[in-house]
Amino acid sequence: MTKTVFLETDRLLLRAWQEDDVEPFAALCADPEVMRHFPEPLTREKSEQLIARAKEKQEKDGFSIAPVEIRKTGEFLGFVGLNVPTYAAPLPFDPCVEIGWRLSKSSWGKGYASEAARAWLRFGFETVGLEEIVAFTIPANLPSQKVMERIGMTRDFDGDFRHPSLPQDHPISEHVLYRLSKTNWLAQQV
Secondary structure, three states: OOOOOEEEEEEEEEOOOHHHHHHHHHHHHOOOOOOOOOOOOHHHHHHHHHHHHHHHHHHHHHHEEEEEEEEOOOOOEEEEEEEEEOOOOOOOOOOOEEEEEEEEEEOOOOOHHHHHHHHHHHHHHHHOOOOEEEEOOOOOHHHHHHHHOOOOOOOOOHOEOOOOOOOOOOOOOOOEEEEHHHHHHHHHHO
């Protein structure tokens, strides 16, 4: 099968979704430890719906969350990518483009999220021409916040918010916001 590769790094391919991603992606999204900072693990059906939405967004926006695999082995790790959020209610900082990731436990602690995210930041700022990229998560998700900081994002303490897709009193409705402007990203490249 020919793979449509969007971006490459030293160790990773960031590519289009393909049929054989469904099984490992559904397993990833059903893993309670991987999904501990989300409302719940996903069923296979919801994982398939997420892939379908990602494909639609890729067509519409020219980018989306995309599978990450190890170049040498082809091992599926999860996804990293850019996304235009579409929730029932707007985010307080809409319109925006977010960067996000979800990787398998076997890939944690190896720098894959940061490596792939840097490639997507470059794409977002240089190819798409974005002026800012945001990221957000719950306060307890320190590993993701560390990735956000490693890739040059800065916490916007005034931007913390309640997620519009969750009830206000939900235990994980509170989210922290990180931002990276094109100007700051360019300064970091020197």
